[in-house]
Amino acid sequence: MTSIATSTWELVFWEQQGVMHAAVRGPETTASSVETVGDSESFGITFAHGTSMPHLPIGPLVDGGHGSPHVTERTFLLRDEEWQTPEFDDAELLVQKLVRAGVLVRDPIVDEVVWGGAARVGSRTVQRRVAAATGLTQSAIRQIERAREAAVLLEAGACALDVVHRLGYYDQPHLARSLQRFIGRTATQLQQPDPAADPLSLLYKPESPTGS
Structure with a gap:
């Protein structure tokens, strides 16, 4: 599969050959080839710019990720705490729980300036806050x-x-x-896509996200 660049990070869950996995995947700065083995099913939660996990600094996650050390069909570990493995319909509920527990935080200025808004702080402060929250420059x-x-x-x-x-x-x-x-x-x-070519990862119309 060709994994295309993305400026946001994700919390992803997938089952491969009967084994459940969970990981935080950081932004990807270039397209890359990713090997897939056998059949697998997956889904992920993509977070808005400015949303981050303080216990996982975003810098080391750029073009990489951090896997959960223990995952079952029902639970996974994040920040050394056990959480219920979500399904598609209750992903928002998991996000709400992570916010309440302080696992997820959001800097609203970052999302605003990334999409062209004006910040009420200096440009250097904006640059530092964007880099701290996203691992990337504007x-x-x-x-x-x-x-x-x-x-x-x-x-x-x-x-x-x-x-x-x-x-x-x-x-x-x-x-x-x-x-x-x-x-x-x-x-x-x-x-003119070639049916024999490696598939692309999910490509959707980018737009200013709302919330985290």
Whole structure:
């Protein structure tokens, strides 16, 4: 599978060959190839920019992750505490419990400035808070999200030149470099996908998230 870049982090759960797993996966700054073995089922909770776990500094999680040391079909460990392994319908309930317990915290300024808002603090303070919460710079986040949006548009049938103008790339070579780095595909490959090619990880239209 080709795992595309993402500027957010996730709490993911998956079953592979009858064994349950859970892990925190950090932001990914480039597209990469991920080997999959056998059949597996998975789902994850993607958190808004500015949401973090103080006991797991985000910096070391960038392009990596942290697995739970003990996982069963019913429970997993996080911050050395046992939590109920969620299903799709009760993922929000788990998030609420993590917030109440202080496992999850959120810096609202980070989410606001990432999506173009104005902060009431100095630029250096903003830079420090964005880096502390996301592990990335504002510029890196915007580059990744722009590439993801470009890929969605191209998959939907938009021509490359229209995407260049719509998303503010300098020219088509600039778009091509961005796609190769963050998505691992060319514009043509996105417009005319090869059924035999490795599948892409989940690609959705990026938008300003609400909440965590």
